[in-house]
Every structure is written in structure tokens, then in C-alpha cells.
Amino acid sequence: MIENALQFSHTLLAEVLTDHDHVVDATMGNGNDTVFLANKVQPHGKVYAFDVQKQALDKTKQRLLEDGLTEQTKIIFDGHENLKNYLAENEPIKAGIFNLGYLPKSDKQLITTPTTTKQALETLLNHLVSKGRILLVSYYGHAGGKEELTMLDNYCQKLPQEQYNVLRYQFINQKNRPPILFCIEKNVTIIFLKSSSFYNGSILLFLKSIIL
């Protein structure tokens, strides 16, 4: 079987993650992505995992404990729109993942929203390193889901191709509306110095900040 959106999101993450990367799980949910990410970046990396529902944190904590993955994971009881409060300035982030919709087996009124999703996404893009990837798995069958998908689709289509490569991965003949996967990849920054007179410490520091 062709990999579904969830499976392919993990494939795309696994291709780039190493044992020292810092990554973000923007929607902890039942902890599937958090555990996956923690496994991939251990022992030297770090996972920032967000959720606004106590039951998501409890469930995820328990799974991390069982798998011995608590050390490299920072469990955060806050909305992902506040991501910027938890990252250091210029902290390089290799990857992020969003499961957009509502927490399965939970309150369907409590959903991710276009405004907060966009805020989190913009913060993540500012921290994303070259070759880094952001995965967004968009469920859109619930009330409010289509508005979020439309925002996301428009936002992704407008990302400048010089800086980003955006893939949409979608099964198009399924009546039950399976989730659509978006992958935003940051391109490798190539800079040509025109003259050796540009070569000084402050320029190098600037280049390092945008390349990393």
C-alpha cells in the first residue's frame, strides 16, 4: 500500500533527523509524533511538545516514561502559538510537525485554528535550518476544518520558491476525506561573496545566522 499521510510524514522526518537535532511537536495529541521524534533525536537532541489539553500531556508523559524518552523531551502545557516563548533566540530547529484538527476521542469543539496555526508556523519557519522540514497533517472533515485547510493551502502556495519547496500529498478518490499532508522544506542557502572586501567577522556572523 502507498503510505498514508501520517506514515509519509514520518518517512519525510526520518530522512532528515539526526541524534542531535532540536525539533517541535506542535500538537502532542496522544503522543505518537512526540515519541517518534524523541526516538529519532536521542540522545543529544531535544523535542519541544505542545498541547492545551491536560489529557494529551498525561498520555504523552506516560508513553515517554515507558520508552525511557523523558530526558530529551520538553512537555509544554501551552498553545503552539506561544512557541516563540520557549525557543532561544536563533535556536536552530530541524523539523516540526502539526496534526491539525481535534484530539481523537476527545472534545471535538476544541480544535486547532487558522490564526494560532499560522502563528506557530511563522515562528517555526524563522527557526528552521536549511534542509529542515515542517510537516502538517491537515484533517478537515470537522466544523472549522475547511477554513484551516484553505488558510494553510494559500499560505503554502505563497511561500517563496527561492527559500522553500512545498509538497502537497493527497489521496484524491476517498469519500471519507483522509488528511492532506503538506511538507515545507527549507532550501539550502547559497551565497556568493562578490568581493573579498566583504570578508569580515560581522558578515560571517550574519551568514551563519541565516544558513543555520
Place this chain on the structure above:
Amino acid sequence: MIENALQFSHTLLAEVLTDHDHVVDATMGNGNDTVFLANKVQPHGKVYAFDVQKQALDKTKQRLLEDGLTEQTKIIFDGHENLKNYLAENEPIKAGIFNLGYLPKSDKQLITTPTTTKQALETLLNHLVSKGRILLVSYYGHAGGKEELTMLDNYCQKLPQEQYNVLRYQFINQKNRPPILFCIEKNVTIIFLKSSSFYNGSILLFLKSIIL
């Protein structure tokens, strides 16, 4: 880098091909897909490769000769809409690939068209085995390209989900309109016999024909 449409078409083919499969290259072009398929199905499989341009056949023949892949490849100087004339009745086909558009570095007036593409696709679907895959790489920047893409998109969306799984793989922020990849996968047919009275030779023969 995330695999582009061409690269990912080969990844999806490689996942299912074995050394005894029969496969179809509906658009030989410069022979890239033909050589790839012939390598994957050798030594017991067979590749049917179609094109209506002499230069495509010459180029592909030369590449197959260089790689020692002529034995398992049938080079056909005909349009893919006539595919049914070359396959045996009920011949199981494991995979097919189309590069829709025009032959690179060639006459841009000579393009694949919605009608003939659809004919070839329908024949292929009739021969496709369970877990078999058809890959369509749709270039649509040229005159006539959008019409073919629209046909293909509509056709794929209407394929019954009980029988097929259809993926669209598309980069959505690129101004130069890179090709869009479609992958049609035939589902595994599961049949439950309600009573042992159904168990006889003719039923089994029938089941074999639709499962294979």
C-alpha cells in the same frame, strides 16, 4: 531534498516490482523509464514500451543495448492507445508509467492527448493486478497540457475507492509549474465465500482471474 515527481515515480515503482513482472512504459521518450523498468523486472519479466516518434525508439534501443536489457524489452512503434493489441487476454500487468506532455528536445506540437491517454489508461487498469501501480507524470505548461491534466484529475478522482487508491503528489509553490505525479494503486481484492457449496472449479478460476 524531497524527491521530485520523477524521482518519486521510480520510488513507488521500485516498492512493488519483482524480477518476473510484466510492465508498461506508455511513453518511451528518451528511454529513462524503459531502462529503469527493464532493470527492475529482469531476468524473467517483460517491458512493453511505446512511442510514436522514431527518434524515441532509436534512443531507447541504443540505451537498452548498452545496458544489456534488450531481451526483456519489447519496443513498440505505435501509440499507447493501441496497448490492447499487444497484451494477451488477461495478461497480468504489475505497473505502468506515463510521462504526459511532449518529448524533450523534440517537436512540441506532438503531444500526448486526453483521448489517447484515457484509452491507454483504461486498458492498463483492466490488466492491473492487486497491489499494482500506474504512475502518471503530468507536465502541463505547454499548449494542450492543462486540458490533459484536467481530464486526468477528474478521471482519477472518480475511480472507485473500493478498487483503487489514488495519490496526487504536487509541489505547490513553484512558478515554473513542475510536473504533477498521480499514482493509481489497485487494492487487494478480498472475497468471502458464504458457503462451501460455492467451492467448485469454475468459481476458483473466476476468482483467480480477478485477483491476479
